[in-house]
Amino acid sequence: MNGKKCPTADARPGMKLAASIIKESGQVILAEGTVLTDTFIEKLKLLNLEFVEIAENTAEEAPTPLASVETFDAVYDDTLQVIDNCFSTMRYFKEVPLMQMKELADTSIDLMADTTGVLSYLQIVRKQDDYTFRHSINVAIISGIVGKWVGMSGEELKDLIFAGLLHDIGKTQIPLEILNKPAKLTPEEMKIMKNHTIKGYKMLLGELGAHESILCGVLQHHEKIDGTGYPFGISGEQIHPFAKIIAVADIYDAMTSDRVYHIKRTPFEVIEEIKQETFGKLDPAICITFLRNILNYFMGAKVLLSDGEEAEIIYQRNHAYPTVCTRDGKFIDLEINRDISIVGFI
Template sequence: MSRYTKKRYNIHDVVPGMEVADLVLTEDGKVALSEGATLNFSNIERLKYWGVTSLMIKGPIEPGPELPNEPMGPLNQQQQKFFQKYDMAVHAIRNAFQNMRYFKEVPIQEMQELAEQAIEPLVETVGVVNHLQMAPREDDYTFHHSINVAVMSGVLGKWLGYNSEEVKELILAGLLHDIGKTQVPLEILNKPGKLTAEEMQVMRSHSTLGYQLVRSIQQVTPAVSYAVLQHHERMDGSGYPLQVKADKIHPYARIVAVADIYDAMTSDRVYTNKTSPFSVAEMLVQEMFNKLDPNICTIFLNNVRDFFLGSIVKLSDGRKAEVIYLGQFTGSRPVVRTDEGEFIDLEKRKDIGILNLESRQG
């Protein structure tokens, strides 16, 4: 249980030093500040500019008159609903994957219903990137990863301007992209250590195995099938299984590839710990002009960066800091303010990096 109260304040009554209690969203659904961010003069003025009229503040706080108290604000309720739907989707994909492992058939109707009834509402949720990052995750990476990639593929499709039917296909493509892993031996799939060359070859076969499972299913379009087959292909031909290049890679596969990389690197797995979103953003910038589609990466980074503002991070020198300015379009090396009040532009201080995001403590 949190040991603080939440009170809604008018934007004109908040003062620097107050701590934000819930996500603050702009009128168009963009994340303006994360929960736990500390207000300062610049971000208060930015909120006013974006048309934010009120926000939840952690108490007890003395300055300023209070608006009616909301012990469970609408964003918290929305987040709880998101987590419930997310948890149901993870359990559903777990059951489906287990059945596929033994029966070697894709329950396509069940998967389509899961995509439309469970995952599509998650994609449409305001603040989806934040909710997805904070969603409680159980030990089994594969099931969470399939849901996460389905959600992020749908979100990316929306950001790219795809129509509703195409977004539905992208969600299904993300959901099915790793189904070939149901045919990979569990001792390889769940191996905690580094895979041998032979084991890696077996693991890499999952894209081909997945394609073989879906290519003859009438309800699965060729576009979705190609996304399953090609999500590990790279624009320079360095991917697998066929080493095809650029225009030979289906657009859906390029979208799923970005969603796949982002979620894989920002998640804890059996053989490696998660990487901070900032480091992943740097990696995407490095690879967006040779291995990944630069347009998709640019759209992704320009939108997902909204999650970073106001986040608390741990720096490579051990200090904690708050992200106060994102700088260049990627936001991969932002300006931060340490607990001691020092401002650091990480774009200029290459000797300091961000290790990870810090969880909020109530």
């Protein structure tokens, strides 16, 4: 990462480190790419570091538009209301309010996807209700983040976010007793459920603004690169990049949510699971990009530990077990102290 020397005294929250800060013992204190917070800057000053390497241009970047969980939550709730209405229109009137959804994707969802710390915010604003609506918004946001990580921008990125928002609209045509069944689906019910991909595709076919890439994202988001997915069992390069990104976002959000049939897991457990179990199913290049970036993403996040202490993530050598610093300045490597775990975000 290109960087310039910045006196530690001039370091400001929001600046990004262009080089890792490493102790003489070889221990990484803050990794390259970490976005500085007030706490990090305080720690750097305590270390008597004269300079830090700051990534070019980040110091002048616009401040995060949704700077607190409260403002984020307000925009998220408004978005949820609109999506709730859109899904009701689709279920009961068989009409797709595409322009309304497009506007939402281009404005509030784009804004949320661009918010520093959005993945932590999503953990905080999660509730058990309205799963389908929340999941659609979350997949749109997470797809936008992953899309940026793989180098997408402009109209392509906007289309990807829109496809993420639309990916499960076929579920509005699935009977509610199957969609909300609080138990494992029978093989027959599963067949009906899996049909949401084709139903969603057909709902969008011929609609103005539903480009081919958006249609592919909706139709193929359950395909697997080894050909074991549905609806067609296509593989590898036959699957559109939009569908591959939505698949990663879909799995990440589903695993970190409270569902009728499983209890949510922390992003750290999910990241490890994606790493271990879904290689071979998900696109490897997208998976590697996702895992590499998410490693830095939660640096500085405030978390609640299983022993009731509040802490901040300061280093992640292992995805599932980061090192944290408690409020009273105690460093805990969760990989070594396996009896303590992260139970939530604060």
